[in-house]
Every structure is written in structure tokens, then in C-alpha cells.
Amino acid sequence: MAANTDSTSGPLTNVLILGKTGVGKSALLNYLFGKKVASSGTGAPVTTKGIHPKEPFKYGSMNIKIWDSWGLEPGDSETWKSIITSAIAETRAARVRDWFHTIVYCVDAQKSRIDDFEIQSIIKPLLEDGNQIVFVLTKSDVAGEAKIKETTRVINKDCPGSPVIPMGSEEIKLRGGKTTKPFGREQLLSHIAINLRHNLMNQFCRNTQEQAKRFAGHAHKRVLDAVKKELGTLGTATYGKKFEAYLGEMISREYQLATESLFSLTNRNYQEINQLSSSVFSEFRGEVIAFEKELLPAVAVSSKVKSLFSRKDLLALLAGGPGFLFLFVKNLLRAKHYAQETEKLLKAADERLKNEAETLLKKVREREKSRSWKV
Ligand SMILES: Nc1nc2c(ncn2[C@@H]2O[C@H](COP(=O)(O)OP(=O)(O)OP(=O)(O)O)[C@@H](O)[C@H]2O)c(=O)[nH]1
Numbered sequence: 001m002a003a004n005t006d007s008t009s010g011p012l013t014n015v016l017i018l019g020k021t022g023v024g025k026s027a028l029l030n031y032l033f034g035k036k037v038a039s040s041g042t043g044a045p046v047t048t049k050g051i052h053p054k055e056p057f058k059y060g061s062m063n064i065k066i067w068d069s070w071g072l073e074p075g076d077s078e079t080w081k082s083i084i085t086s087a088i089a090e091t092r093a094a095r096v097r098d099w100f101h102t103i104v105y106c107v108d109a110q111k112s113r114i115d116d117f118e119i120q121s122i123i124k125p126l127l128e129d130g131n132q133i134v135f136v137l138t139k140s141d142v143a144g145e146a147k148i149k150e151t152t153r154v155i156n157k158d159c160p161g162s163p164v165i166p167m168g169s170e171e172i173k174l175r176g177g178k179t180t181k182p183f184g185r186e187q188l189l190s191h192i193a194i195n196l197r198h199n200l201m202n203q204f205c206r207n208t209q210e211q212a213k214r215f216a217g218h219a220h221k222r223v224l225d226a227v228k229k230e231l232g233t234l235g236t237a238t239y240g241k242k243f244e245a246y247l248g249e250m251i252s253r254e255y256q257l258a259t260e261s262l263f264s265l266t267n268r269n270y271q272e273i274n275q276l277s278s279s280v281f282s283e284f285r286g287e288v289i290a291f292e293k294e295l296l297p298a299v300a301v302s303s304k305v306k307s308l309f310s311r312k313d314l315l316a317l318l319a320g321g322p323g324f325l326f327l328f329v330k331n332l333l334r335a336k337h338y339a340q341e342t343e344k345l346l347k348a349a350d351e352r353l354k355n356e357a358e359t360l361l362k363k364v365r366e367r368e369k370s371r372s373w374k375v
Pocket residue numbers: 019020021022023024025026027028039040041042044045046047048069070071072138139140141142167168169170172
């Protein structure tokens with residue numbers, strides 16, 4: 001991992017620590033920080049009711065903001081839900097998972113079990129809402145291999161797919177005078193980085209879809225405005241072959257521009273996410289996606305222009321009538337027909353651009369799924 005820096009730039013990720021009273025949530029927090037930021041101790045519950053944000057700290061180029069919490073007890077799950085709901089209501093996030101990208105659920109490794117109320121009232125509902133839970137086996141330094149194995153098995157059975165990390169948060173003085181080193185920090189932070197990436201990639205996909213729509217809308221409007229101007233109110237401007245060529249050129253130019261803008265913005269956003277990941281996983285190299293080759297709808301669309309207009313050229317249909325009024329009506333009808341045909345072509349171009357973006361995102365998602373991170 002890259003060294004910590006003082007800079008506060010880079011994305012922020014919120015992490016909520018949950019678990020029963022006395023499992024070692026606050027001790028874990030102090031270990032992650034490398035100094036005492038929360039009180040921990042034995043006996044009566046230490047951390048007070050609610051969730052308690054700490055100052056963010058740097059890991060690679062991301063900022064991690066950890067929230068300590070009041071210990072969970074049977075019968076408190078409704079109070080818990082309302083504590084979390086009201087904390088989320090103060091943010092712009094719609095759901096818990098949009099705010100807390102990682103939930104660290106602490107289980108005491110010495111106990112080898114999770115209570116039913118934890119599974120049914122807390123963990124399952126969170127998982128069902130799409131939250132990313134990382135299980136931490138606290139006090140693994142004193143639990144022994146067999147207990148760690150058994151607790152891991154219990155968690156894997158109830159929550160398949162969620163990572164389980166043995167953790168020793170404290171330095172323990174052994175009888176011989178030696179001390180044990182705390183462990184598990186890097187592994188947990190790596191998982192927090194992976195979860196932030198998942199979240200950013202989801203956001204990236206949503207943004208790219210929005211941007212494809214926005215850029216298509218912009219190109220659409222510019223072509224339509226130009227065409228309206230070209231046709232003129234009395235429809236006396238260019239028609240027939242000349243109009244076809246003009247429209248083809250306009251669509252090509254505007255959608256090409258939209259494609260390129262979408263390409264460069266999308267690539268820039270993607271690179272930013274990759275840079276974040278390589279600041280934590282030094283062996284990770286984010287690849288460039290070949291957006292340029294894949295997003296070129298404009299040329300294909302403009303080739304359709306010709307057939308549409310030459311087949312239904314109203315100029316030939318209405319040619320030959322005498323009188324100014326007839327000419328006027330003829331031109332008006334012609335202009336209307338041309339505008340309608342243009343609109344059809346533009347809709348096809350919009351769809352094409354959006355579909356190309358969708359195809360590309362599908363590839364990005366597949367690549368993302370097949371990635372494995374070294375933690
Ligand atoms: N050996 C060992 N002891 C730990 C570890 N983590 C916590 N403890 C001890 O467990 C006790 C409870 O730790 P806390 O961090 O206060 O637990 P908590 O979950 O924050 O408890 P509440 O705030 O009361 O909900 C303290 O005496 C800690 O010293 C650990 O990883 N190893």
C-alpha cells in the first residue's frame with residue numbers, strides 16, 4: 001500500500017462498526033487509527049447510545065471515516081433501526097448502503113457463535129438490502145485456532161460470500177514478558193477499499209447512462225434546430241439531395257462530437273477509480289477501455305439518411321401545381337415531412353448512442369466481476 005499522506009483530497013468512504021456490547025468495537029477502532037480515539041473497557045457498556053463518527057483518516061488516496069457504535073443487545077433492534085434511519089435521513093443518501101459502503105460486524109472469536117437475534121434482526125436485513133458486510137473476529141489473539149475456525153464456519157454458513165477476518169486489536173503482554181503484535185488491520189482496510197470500489201463502479205455505471213442520455217439530447221437538439229432553420233418557415237430552403245447531404249453531415253458531426261465527449265468523460269472517470277484502487281493495491285494496474293472504437297454510432301446513422309428521403313421525396317409527388325397558394329401549401333407539407341423524417345433519424349441516433357454505452361457498460365461490469373483482489 002502507498003504511504004499515508006496529509007492530503008484530504010480523494011473519495012471518502014463511511015464505515016459503520018457494529019457488534020454486541022464488549023466484543024471489542026472501540027478497541028478495533030483504536031487499532032485502525034493507531035491511537036486512542038474511543039474509550040474501551042470491560043464491565044458495563046462503554047460506548048454510549050447511537051453512532052459516533054470519528055475524523056477521517058487516509059489509506060492510499062481514500063479517506064476512511066469510521067463510525068463507532070453502541071453495543072447491540074437482544075430487544076434493541078428496533079431502537080437500532082431508528083438510530084440508523086435518522087442518521088441516514090440527515091444525509092443525502094437514499095439507503096444505508098449509499099452512506100455506509102462497508103459495515104464491519106464484530107463477533108467475539110472466543111464465543112464461536114452468533115446469537116439468533118443478531119442474525120435475524122440485524123445481519124439478514126442488512127444483507128437483504130444489499131449492504132456489504134465484513135465480519136471481524138475480535139480477540140482472535142486469545143481465542144485459539146479451533147475457535148477461530150468454528151466461528152468462521154458458523155458465519156460462512158449463515159452469510160455465504162461475506163469476508164471473515166481474524167483480528168487482534170490489542171498488544172497483549174504475555175507472562176514471559178513478551179508482547180503479541182496486533183494483526184488484521186491491512187486485511188480489513190483492503191476490504192474497505194474493495195467495497196468503496198464496488199460503490200464507485202455502480203455510481204460510474206449510473207452516471208455513464210445518464211451522460212449518454214444527456215449528450216444524445218444535446219446533439220439531437222442541435223441538429224433539429226439547424227434543420228428547422230434550414231427548412232425555413234416557408235420551406236424555401238434546401239430540399240432533395242442537397243438536404244440529404246446537409247442532414248447527413250449534421251448528424252455525423254453532432255453525434256460524433258457527443259460520442260467523443262462521452263468517451264473522454266467516461267474514460268477520465270474510470271481512470272480515477274482505477275487510480276484509487278492502485279493506491280491501495282500496488283500491483284493493480286487499471287486498464288484503459290477501448291471506448292473510442294466502440295462508440296461510433298454517427299457514421300452508421302448518417303448512411304440511413306439517403307434511403308429515407310429518396311424514397312419519399314415529396315418534391316416529385318407534389319411538383320407541377322400552379323399558383324402561389326399551392327406552392328405555399330406544398331412547401332409547408334414538404335417542410336413538415338422533412339422535419340418528421342429528421343426526427344425519426346435522430347431518435348434512432350439517440351438509441352444507438354445509448355445502446356452503445358450500455359454494451360460498453362456490460363463489458364465493464366463483466367470485467368469487474370471477474371477481478372480478484374489480493375488481500
Ligand atoms: N485480547 C484482546 N482483547 C480485546 C480485543 N478487543 C477488545 N478487547 C478487550 O475487550 C474489552 C471490550 O472492548 P471494547 O472495545 O470496549 O468493546 P466494545 O465493543 O466497544 O464495547 P461497548 O462499547 O461496551 O459496546 C476491553 O477490555 C478490551 O481491552 C482484542 O482484539 N484482543
